[in-house]
Amino acid sequence: MKIKVLKFGGTSLANGNQFKKVSKIIKSDPERKYIVVSAPGKRFADDVKVTDMLHKCFTMAKNNENIDEAFQKIEDRFNEIINELNLDFSLDNEFKNIKAAILHHGSSDYLLSRGEFLNAMILAEYLGFDFIDAQKLIYFNEDESFDEHTTYKVLASILRSHEYAVIPGFYGSMPNGKIKTFSRGGSDITGSIVASAIKANIYENWTDVSGMLMADPRIVDNPKVIDIISYSELRELSYMGATVIHEDAIFPVRKSAIPINIRNTNQPSDNGTKIVPSALRQEDDKMITGVAGKIGFSSITVEKGMMNPELGFARKVLEVFEKHKIPFEHLPTGIDTMSVIVNTSSIIDIVDDISVEIYRDVKADNIKFDHGLAMIAIVGRNLVESKGAAARLFTALCKADIDIKMIDQGSSDLNFIIGVSENNYAAAIKAIYSEFVEKH
Numbered sequence: 001m002k003i004k005v006l007k008f009g010g011t012s013l014a015n016g017n018q019f020k021k022v023s024k025i026i027k028s029d030p031e032r033k034y035i036v037v038s039a040p041g042k043r044f045a046d047d048v049k050v051t052d053m054l055h056k057c058f059t060m061a062k063n064n065e066n067i068d069e070a071f072q073k074i075e076d077r078f079n080e081i082i083n084e085l086n087l088d089f090s091l092d093n094e095f096k097n098i099k100a101a102i103l104h105h106g107s108s109d110y111l112l113s114r115g116e117f118l119n120a121m122i123l124a125e126y127l128g129f130d131f132i133d134a135q136k137l138i139y140f141n142e143d144e145s146f147d148e149h150t151t152y153k154v155l156a157s158i159l160r161s162h163e164y165a166v167i168p169g170f171y172g173s174m175p176n177g178k179i180k181t182f183s184r185g186g187s188d189i190t191g192s193i194v195a196s197a198i199k200a201n202i203y204e205n206w207t208d209v210s211g212m213l214m215a216d217p218r219i220v221d222n223p224k225v226i227d228i229i230s231y232s233e234l235r236e237l238s239y240m241g242a243t244v245i246h247e248d249a250i251f252p253v254r255k256s257a258i259p260i261n262i263r264n265t266n267q268p269s270d271n272g273t274k275i276v277p278s279a280l281r282q283e284d285d286k287m288i289t290g291v292a293g294k295i296g297f298s299s300i301t302v303e304k305g306m307m308n309p310e311l312g313f314a315r316k317v318l319e320v321f322e323k324h325k326i327p328f329e330h331l332p333t334g335i336d337t338m339s340v341i342v343n344t345s346s347i348i349d350i351v352d353d354i355s356v357e358i359y360r361d362v363k364a365d366n367i368k369f370d371h372g373l374a375m376i377a378i379v380g381r382n383l384v385e386s387k388g389a390a391a392r393l394f395t396a397l398c399k400a401d402i403d404i405k406m407i408d409q410g411s412s413d414l415n416f417i418i419g420v421s422e423n424n425y426a427a428a429i430k431a432i433y434s435e436f437v438e439k440h
């Protein structure tokens, strides 16, 4: 029988009604065997996620404030779910232990992880599945990096003796047994690790949208859902700000060539987005898979006559950035110029130092700082090889009266990256979407 690993996000498990939808999805397919869960998320726009409520209690206790009321609200969230599901089940003992840990200044990782722990207990009870604590399944090394070796060995062997199980996402344990969490949104990573460890056929990631969108819905009205996307395309789009799954969740399944299917708990009949090892271009594919971008970049252009033949020039410029621990994003070069594109926030306070050091180290003729840049990635398999793609891109931007400040193309056959002024950011995304998606 095939094995499917499912992960449900916070909004999918925010109240009893959502639990019922989740149960229907799981029970409709006997291959859906291992379920990873987040803590209860928002039930409505202004609601507070349980993980944030736990964080608040932790901070209050640290400041020696009374946590009774704040902690009661957390108990109420879980009891509301238990009551809505008519379960004969109590978490009172767990609440007592967690509250005591907060008052005794337990570790923040332990406390933040309790939302997933309690939610998984409720779902296991409701489904009649086994509950397995992630503390016994997911391991970290002494330096807090993920311990792949131990985790995969232990996970595969423990899961073999549980046909159906619910596992809390987001955390695991250090070599001394103490709880450690991944970064926020980390249940996606747990799901990916579980899928990879037991060699699942698919990792279904259930959330509150019907997949990854071809453009930011805050800019483009009703953008289309991406049906299929390769891991590499996803990496490029998510790096440029299009998020649908935690960035680090790609790596475990990618290594084992397991596809991810992003699905919508509230619209389970939608196919969602399939993320696959490599997607071949189909006849009716659009030329692009998606467009994404970010604002807040600066370019530092260094000019020097006869720069190109000078050995070590680029290294010396980049060393200045390295010394200040500033990672660069792009590196377009000209004949006697090179530009370094960085996040504005990383240099804004040290512009003068950087300028002085570059003048000193490479004897530059001129250094120019341009702030207020937006970077946009236009991503598609074989995009760069498609005839006319560049012509269409530049014509669309020209018609929208947008001048292009930077072009980076060639180092990846998956994308064009362009820089435009931040003021033109939204208009550029709209023009690109309209050209490549609406016109097809």
Ligand code: ASP
Residues within 6 Å of the ligand: 009, 010, 038, 039, 049, 051, 052, 115, 169, 170, 183, 184, 185, 186, 187, 188
């Ligand atoms: N509950 C955690 C968070 O809010 C982890 C997760 O949902 O994946 O970040």
